Amino acid sequence: xxxxxxxxxxxxxxxxxxxxxxxxxxxxxxxxxxxxxxxxxxxxxxxxxxxxxxxxxxxxxxxxxxxxxxxxxxxxxxxxxxxxxxxxxxxxxxxxxxxxxxxxxxxxxxxxxxxxxxxxxxxxxxxxxxxxxxxxxxxxxxxx
Numbered sequence: 001x002x003x004x005x006x007x008x009x010x011x012x013x014x015x016x017x018x019x020x021x022x023x024x025x026x027x028x029x030x031x032x033x034x035x036x037x038x039x040x041x042x043x044x045x046x047x048x049x050x051x052x053x054x055x056x057x058x059x060x061x062x063x064x065x066x067x068x069x070x071x072x073x074x075x076x077x078x079x080x081x082x083x084x085x086x087x088x089x090x091x092x093x094x095x096x097x098x099x100x101x102x103x104x105x106x107x108x109x110x111x112x113x114x115x116x117x118x119x120x121x122x123x124x125x126x127x128x129x130x131x132x133x134x135x136x137x138x139x140x141x142x143x144x
Contacts, residue, residue, distance in 0.1 A: 005029035008036060026123065027130065030087055034119060034132050037080055053080055055115060055136055070095045077117060088121040088130055102137060112137040 004023030014021055024032070041056035043049045054076035077093040085091075096116040101109050119132040 008032040026087070026125070030085065030123070030130065031132055033085055034081065035134055037084055038077070038117065038134055038136075051080070051084060053077060055117075055138070066097050070097050073097075073115065073117070077119065081119065087124055089124050091119065091121040093120075094118045100137070112139050 005026060005028075007022040007024045007028070011021060037051065038053045038055055040052040042052040042054070045051045054073055074093050074095045077095070078091060081088070081091050081093070094117070096118075098114050099111055100114040102112045103109055115136045115138060117134050117136070119130075121130045122128070123130045
């Protein structure tokens with residue numbers, strides 16, 4: 001293995017071809033892992049039903065108040081990152097929710113709920129500041 005961390009998604013066909021898997025930096029590996037957690041629904045991983053995030057439950061939810069939904073997502077993000085991303089500490093999360101008009105290829109424009117998630121913390125091994133930002137559109141879920 002080369003120095004670094006395996007990039008996601010894993011390209012296992014390369015192993016079968018006798019080639020090395022692509023690697024990335026520590027920071028990029030953390031980015032990819034957090035994105036994987038946020039885009040995984042609870043229960044999607046059979047052997048660990050706690051892996052994932054509540055963002056999926058916001059999909060098509062038009063009844064929950066925005067402030068309540070924001071707090072639920074923020075608490076979920078903090079909880080799962082403290083449990084599943086051990087390479088960072090002093091984790092903080094901010095969640096912003098708003099309505100946004102999104103261009104659709106087929107039917108022109110559509111209003112969707114946009115969820116911006118910002119995670120900050122400190123990378124334990126390097127003691128350097130860490131920032132991660134992701135954006136999701138729900139109803140149905142998609143991300144940029």
